[in-house]
Amino acid sequence: MSRIGSWLVLSFRLHRWEVLASVLGTALLAAAMVWFTWQLRTLAAAEPACLDPTTYVVACEQSPQRFYELASFAEGLSSVAWVAPFGMGLVLGVPLVSREIEQRTAGMAWALSRSRTSWLVRRVAFAALVLVSLLFVLAITSEMQAAAQMPTRHLDQDFAWYGRRGGLLVVRGLAALGVGVLAGALVGRVLPALLLAAFASVLIFTVISLGMDRWIEADAVVMATGDPEGGRYLGERVELPSGELVDYGELGRRGLSIEVIDEEDRLFARPEDVGHPERMIGWGRSLIVPGRLYPQIVLRESAVVGGAAVLLALAATFVVTRRRPG
Amino acid sequence: MNAEQPVLETHDLAKRYGRRTWALTGIDLALPQGGITALVGPNAAGKSTLIKTWVGFERPTRGSVSVGGIDPWKDRSGVLGLVGYVPQSPALYDGLSVNDHLDLAVHLRPDFDRPYARQRLDQLGIPGDQGAKSLSGGQQAQVALALALGTRARILLLDEPLASLDPLARREFLHVLTDAVRSDGATALLSSHIVTDVEQACDRLIVLGVGRILLHETVADALATHWMAADGAASSEGTAIGSFGGPGGERLTLLRSESSSAGPNLRQASLEEVVLGYLASGRALPGEAAA
Numbered sequence: 001m002s003r004i005g006s007w008l009v010l011s012f013r014l015h016r017w018e019v020l021a022s023v024l025g026t027a028l029l030a031a032a033m034v035w036f037t038w039q040l041r042t043l044a045a046a047e048p049a050c051l052d053p054t055t056y057v058v059a060c061e062q063s064p065q066r067f068y069e070l071a072s073f074a075e076g077l078s079s080v081a082w083v084a085p086f087g088m089g090l091v092l093g094v095p096l097v098s099r100e101i102e103q104r105t106a107g108m109a110w111a112l113s114r115s116r117t118s119w120l121v122r123r124v125a126f127a128a129l130v131l132v133s134l135l136f137v138l139a140i141t142s143e144m145q146a147a148a149q150m151p152t153r154h155l156d157q158d159f160a161w162y163g164r165r166g167g168l169l170v171v172r173g174l175a176a177l178g179v180g181v182l183a184g185a186l187v188g189r190v191l192p193a194l195l196l197a198a199f200a201s202v203l204i205f206t207v208i209s210l211g212m213d214r215w216i217e218a219d220a221v222v223m224a225t226g227d228p229e230g231g232r233y234l235g236e237r238v239e240l241p242s243g244e245l246v247d248y249g250e251l252g253r254r255g256l257s258i259e260v261i262d263e264e265d266r267l268f269a270r271p272e273d274v275g276h277p278e279r280m281i282g283w284g285r286s287l288i289v290p291g292r293l294y295p296q297i298v299l300r301e302s303a304v305v306g307g308a309a310v311l312l313a314l315a316a317t318f319v320v321t322r323r324r325p326g
Numbered sequence: 327m328n329a330e331q332p333v334l335e336t337h338d339l340a341k342r343y344g345r346r347t348w349a350l351t352g353i354d355l356a357l358p359q360g361g362i363t364a365l366v367g368p369n370a371a372g373k374s375t376l377i378k379t380w381v382g383f384e385r386p387t388r389g390s391v392s393v394g395g396i397d398p399w400k401d402r403s404g405v406l407g408l409v410g411y412v413p414q415s416p417a418l419y420d421g422l423s424v425n426d427h428l429d430l431a432v433h434l435r436p437d438f439d440r441p442y443a444r445q446r447l448d449q450l451g452i453p454g455d456q457g458a459k460s461l462s463g464g465q466q467a468q469v470a471l472a473l474a475l476g477t478r479a480r481i482l483l484l485d486e487p488l489a490s491l492d493p494l495a496r497r498e499f500l501h502v503l504t505d506a507v508r509s510d511g512a513t514a515l516l517s518s519h520i521v522t523d524v525e526q527a528c529d530r531l532i533v534l535g536v537g538r539i540l541l542h543e544t545v546a547d548a549l550a551t552h553w554m555a556a557d558g559a560a561s562s563e564g565t566a567i568g569s570f571g572g573p574g575g576e577r578l579t580l581l582r583s584e585s586s587s588a589g590p591n592l593r594q595a596s597l598e599e600v601v602l603g604y605l606a607s608g609r610a611l612p613g614e615a616a617a
Binding site: 003006007010013014016103104105107108109110111112113114115116119122324325 | 378381383384402403406407409410411412413414415417418419420421422426429430431433434435438470473474477
């Protein structure tokens with residue numbers, strides 16, 4: 001057996017339960033997605049006209065209903081696909097160092113390996129290889145399922161199911177792996193490290209998500225409220241008669257409270273609010289990032305999350321090279 | 327490595343855990359190349375801490391440590407190239423077989439001498455395909471020793487590998503160790519609190535108590551210069567080291583005397599009595615106020 005083959009076999013034996021659990025979870029999820037994709041495609045192919053929202057065909061009354069029932073289940077699966085990178089990243093990442101410390105094998109391994117960094121790199125490389133391979137499968141099957149569920153949309157320029165499909169799954173998984181390895185190295189016990197890593201993941205990805213929203217706000221356009229197909233909704237704003245765009249918090253700071261919004265999205269203040277004898281404050285607007293920017297935004301977020309993964313890996317290396325083996 | 331240069335050294339080594347707990351204080355040691363040195367002391371004497379500072383697993387709070395002239399904390403990789411280490415209660419990977427452990431060692435350390443380690447295990451009849459989980463405590467210790475020997479390191483640091491072994495397994499372990507050290511000309515430091523085992527295998531003795539070196543000399547010198555006095559016996563023939571209770575409840579006192587013949591009330595001390603006498607003297611010492 002080649003040197004790499006031998007290392008893969010040994011690494012698998014060291015992490016067989018995490019790997020098997022991840023493979024099994026991925027296989028079930030991917031199989032379910034493929035099945036839904038096939039079902040949705042079959043229905044769509046049988047009556048293509050039924051899925052065109054601009055036309056009404058009497059014969060389509062049953063078929064779309066079945067289609068949208070299936071699509072609803074499929075959407076549930078896409079939510080699982082959204083969680084999967086975090087779960088798999090933590091399950092594979094946390095035990096890498098913490099179990100060695102907990103089971104007292106780190107002393108032997110770190111004395112045999114002249115460099116703890118190279119020891120850690122080998123360990124993380126195996127976990128990353130497994131994770132990337134599995135998430136790649138999910139990335140593809142979730143894309144296929146999304147395309148089957150939304151056959152009339154161009155998903156390469158569409159924010160629908162953002163973060164639940166495509167390459168972002170892989171990058172997010174790698175960052176979660178980094179969180180898991182770092183937490184494991186810090187805590188040195190599997191279960192407490194898993195809890196810490198889960199909490200840290202929520203925190204880190206919330207910060208990244210909020211930061212990304214602020215970053216892409218510059219690329220957003222102002223649209224009338226409603227459902228902007230393919231765009232990414234960032235929030236509600238109010239366009240004042242002067243053309244100024246403010247959020248609702250700013251309205252409050254200016255002493256204005258909205259009493260009513262009419263069908264034309266006009267906002268009216270309460271009679272006692274000062275300075276608005278007409279009572280109309282402005283127009284309700286949505287801040288939307290156009291769907292055509294989808295590839296660019298995915299690339300940006302991948303770079304940010306990938307950068308976070310690298311930083312987390314460096315931090316884990318720092319901890320491993322300095323900590324006691326237990 | 328210069329043959330004259332001590333292979334393991336410490337100067338004024340102190341190690342503190344937390345704010346108050348001193349594991350080691352003012353340790354000055356210089357171990358020459360070759361032979362097996364026993365590091366003996368009760369639990370929490372600081373034996374593991376001392377060994378771990380040499381492996382680079384613990385950073386000294388004060389003082390310096392060197393292995394073959396290298397500071398383990400500054401150049402851990404350099405030190406690990408010289409050292410084979412058997413950790414306390416050797417823990418192997420449950421999911422791996424014996425041969426897997428040897429393969430793993432080759433991956434972690436490309437110059438690992440797998441055939442040599444395998445040969446050592448074959449001599450003991452430990453099958454390569456047996457899972458580590460199903461090995462006895464003695465076999466696990468032998469695998470850990472084989473992993474350390476397979477590094478072909480010039481210095482072996484063994485942190486209480488005998489603690490959980492039955493007498494026969496201890497005897498086998500020490501046989502393999504002494505054979506390997508004598509044939510390879512290596513230097514080994516073996517920590518233990520089982521003095522009878524140490525007597526068979528070791529050339530030098532270090533007694534560590536309350537974080538301090540209480541005795542450091544060759545086993546032969548330790549036996550030649552220590553005498554036991556029973557209750558009330560005059561101690562003018564040597565320096566009293568420490569007193570402890572004998573098996574019959576009598577009070578025994580360890581004396582040190584360079585004289586080659588014992589007085590009428592004295593008898594030669596066994597190695598265990600030497601160790602007990604120094605440990606008793608260590609108990610009488612004040613705690614770590616000076617550190």
